[in-house]
């Protein structure tokens with residue numbers, strides 16, 4: 001966290017949010033450990049003391065909180081969080097939980113159906129009463145889609161996608177533009193221009209930028225491209241560096 005703050009100052013960021021993962025599907029991720037939320041808050045406070053010129057937002061990314069209400073409540077009770085993201089990584093596929101990052105392990109013919117189930121899981125999240133402000137990496141499976149063998153077309157999932165977007169509008173959620181550490185746009189920009197257009201058409205008013213960097217060297221990567229796309233869709237930057245873009 002300290003190294004990330006140093007990097008943020010180096011590249012001229014005025015604010016940064018550490019949206020730490022709170023994931024619970026231990027059967028899928030063998031190395032996963034429960035989030036030490038008190039240790040997390042202590043580290044945020046330490047960094048705030050070290051870097052008074054940088055605005056440091058606390059936050060979490062709740063993974064499938066609708067499946068883990070008890071665990072989620074315990075995380076939220078651990079202290080004040082400036083930003084709460086909701087996300088889906090895992091969904092049930094043929095009787096077991098899989099992470100969308102494992103799409104490559106499925107048969108090619110199964111991949112489109114698995115992605116449909118992912119969007120159903122995302123709908124379960126959005127339709128739940130679990131508290132979150134920002135819907136993270138909307139089309140996360142796109143990162144792991146076998147682009148070399150199959151082309152990914154949002155239009156194949158338009159009904160499912162628009163249903164989730166409408167649900168997000170109804171709960172006044174903010175859509176995250178996840179730039180996936182600056183990876184190539186067809187994989188990295190989650191969502192891309194098509195879904196962003198649908199977001200606007202369904203009444204979406206706000207965007208949040210996240211580089212999902214996971215390491216200091218990749219913070220804010222891809223933000224230039226995301227900003228261009230957001231502006232082209234009518235969203236306006238905000239004087240407050242920690243605020244959302246709105247239209």
Ligand SMILES: [Zn+2]
Nearest residue numbers: 061087136137
């Ligand atoms: Zn995530």
